[in-house]
Amino acid sequence: MTLSTHHWIVGPGALGRLIGLRLATSGSLVTLAGRRPLPERQTLITPEGTRLDATLFTTTLANLAGTPDVVHLTTKAYGAEGAHAALAPRLPAGTPLVLWQNGFGCQPRLTARHDGPVLCATTTEGAFVEGDDRVVHAGHGETLIGDLSPSSNAAHGELARTLASALTQAGLPARTVDDIRRRLWQKLAVNAAINPLVARFRILNGDLRAPRYRPLVESLIAEVAAILAAEGIDPPEGQGAPGWQALVWRVIEGTAGNRASMLQDVLAARPTEHEAILGPLLDAADAHGLQAPGLAELAAWLRQRELAGIGNCC
Ligand SMILES: NC(=O)C1=CN([C@@H]2O[C@H](COP(=O)(O)OP(=O)(O)OC[C@H]3O[C@@H](n4cnc5c(N)ncnc54)[C@H](OP(=O)(O)O)[C@@H]3O)[C@@H](O)[C@H]2O)C=CC1
Numbered sequence: 001m002t003l004s005t006h007h008w009i010v011g012p013g014a015l016g017r018l019i020g021l022r023l024a025t026s027g028s029l030v031t032l033a034g035r036r037p038l039p040e041r042q043t044l045i046t047p048e049g050t051r052l053d054a055t056l057f058t059t060t061l062a063n064l065a066g067t068p069d070v071v072h073l074t075t076k077a078y079g080a081e082g083a084h085a086a087l088a089p090r091l092p093a094g095t096p097l098v099l100w101q102n103g104f105g106c107q108p109r110l111t112a113r114h115d116g117p118v119l120c121a122t123t124t125e126g127a128f129v130e131g132d133d134r135v136v137h138a139g140h141g142e143t144l145i146g147d148l149s150p151s152s153n154a155a156h157g158e159l160a161r162t163l164a165s166a167l168t169q170a171g172l173p174a175r176t177v178d179d180i181r182r183r184l185w186q187k188l189a190v191n192a193a194i195n196p197l198v199a200r201f202r203i204l205n206g207d208l209r210a211p212r213y214r215p216l217v218e219s220l221i222a223e224v225a226a227i228l229a230a231e232g233i234d235p236p237e238g239q240g241a242p243g244w245q246a247l248v249w250r251v252i253e254g255t256a257g258n259r260a261s262m263l264q265d266v267l268a269a270r271p272t273e274h275e276a277i278l279g280p281l282l283d284a285a286d287a288h289g290l291q292a293p294g295l296a297e298l299a300a301w302l303r304q305r306e307l308a309g310i311g312n313c314c
């Protein structure tokens with residue numbers, strides 16, 4: 001893979017267009033493939049307010065043809081496996097796939113199913129779309145890339161390093177890690193402690209610091225910490241529950257003014273990524289015989305909302 005590698009981006013929403021436009025404006029060939037065709041002329045607004053324009057190939061999944069060097073799957077977590085099923089017959093065997101979803105649902109399943117190397121990426125970049133031809137890069141972050149093979153034997157290290165370097169040169173700082181499973185779970189832990197609560201109460205992340213919500217956050221963190229201890233997953237810094245508390249409160253502080261992605265989905269009457277975020281925790285709780293009533297109640301509310309037709313419930 002070189003800088004002029006041909007990248008297919010399947011799922012051309014906020015993150016997909018951010019990656020696609022950044023790569024295209026740094027010399028890569030990019031095809032955006034969605035459920036509907038998008039304009040070929042696309043604009044990216046950088047966090048500094050600069051406007052970057054690029055002309056990309058845009059198509060639909062049904063019309064994809066050719067041979068990509070790498071495919072980035074950037075649908076929401078709940079759409080990833082469906083999109084992959086439609087995509088797979090169009091891909092030459094051995095095509096590398098990069099999964100960008102939050103949570104930890106589709107990653108192990110697609111790693112097992114895909115006929116080629118699979119990398120997982122987790123990013124703290126922030127982006128949102130403004131119409132079909134414009135994406136706003138809301139805030140800089142960092143992207144970690146790795147594969148789900150055991151850490152002592154990372155299978156696709158060279159591929160991950162080349163991709164990290166291409167992304168970094170394109171303005172999306174990225175590095176490889178040999179523990180992507182742990183990194184995905186760490187982000188999932190933060191998302192599980194914040195997103196369902198702010199979606200439930202329709203509040204900004206920073207509102208969780210109020211006396212009314214603080215005990216709810218603390219009790220979710222305690223559930224998450226017990227589950228992750230049983231799974232053998234440590235927080236990035238510190239140990240056990242205090243380490244998870246420090247991480248979650250740091251993120252709440254740092255994103256106090258944010259309307260979290262799950263709240264945005266609820267307000268827009270869209271499905272949420274609750275299965276990918278809460279599902280793995282509840283499955284792990286079951287497997288280890290642990291109680292997680294707070295997580296289970298929030299998962300039930302989010303599930304019920306979707307069963308009831310999304311916007312009409314609660
Ligand atoms: N946005 C962000 O800042 C960040 C997002 N993430 C994660 O990245 C993932 C994507 O998020 P985001 O970009 O915000 O989501 P969006 O909803 O903005 O984008 C998803 C895109 O996937 C498309 N899509 C859905 N199903 C298919 C399909 N079968 N074939 C082709 N395209 C399809 C949607 O098309 P349509 O328009 O037709 O619905 C949409 O363009 C999520 O897991 C999210 O948690 C992680 C970090 C930051």
Ligand SMILES: CC(C)(CO)C(=O)C(=O)O
Nearest residue numbers: 194255258259260261262
């Ligand atoms: C960390 C957090 C909660 C920031 O808003 C996030 O990742 C999200 O909104 O999904």
